[in-house]
Amino acid sequence: MSADGPGDDLDGLEVPDDLSSLTAEQPPTVAVVVTQVAVADALAAACSLAKVDVDAVPSPIGALAVVRDPAAGSQAAGAVSRLLRQVPVVLLERREGKVTASQWVGGEREKDLPAGLVLSGAPPVLEDLLLGDVPVDELEGVVTSVGLSRWKAMRMLAAHRR
Secondary structure (H helix, E strand, O other), rough: OOOOOOOHOOOOOOOOOOHHHHOOOOOOOEEEEEEOOOOOOHHHEEEEEEHOEEEEOOOOOEEEEEEOOOOHHHHHHHHHHOOOOHHHHHHHEEOOOOEEEEEEEOEEEEEEEEEHHHOOOOOHHHHHHHOOOOOOOHOOOOOEEOOEEEEEEEHHHHHOOO
């Protein structure tokens, strides 16, 4: 042991002046918008018209919009909820192993929800997506909004109105 004491092991350690980065919320690694839209292609078409990049996944409770850029989850939930007017949607985000849930209506975040309650009756595909157990491109029936022309998106929506 040196005469300087136990501090010698910390040579070269720098303590930042601003410690806020240690407590700042990290961006989400997964963002999924849960909707009541009956079919995935209609949700993908609507998201395409709203310029929201998602992969729409069919589920028994309604189509799920898996946001391509998880950091844009709030913008996606706002856009989807504006499209669906007064029908609420739920944004689920996973960051650092924790899942959060919020309800959106008419483009606005209305309230936070207990994620455990939201997931308690959810289909397994939603849990698989949130936990990253199954990549979205391995699921059946997935329709992407990316690359859909405005014309094709309008035709897809018109087909479901009949």
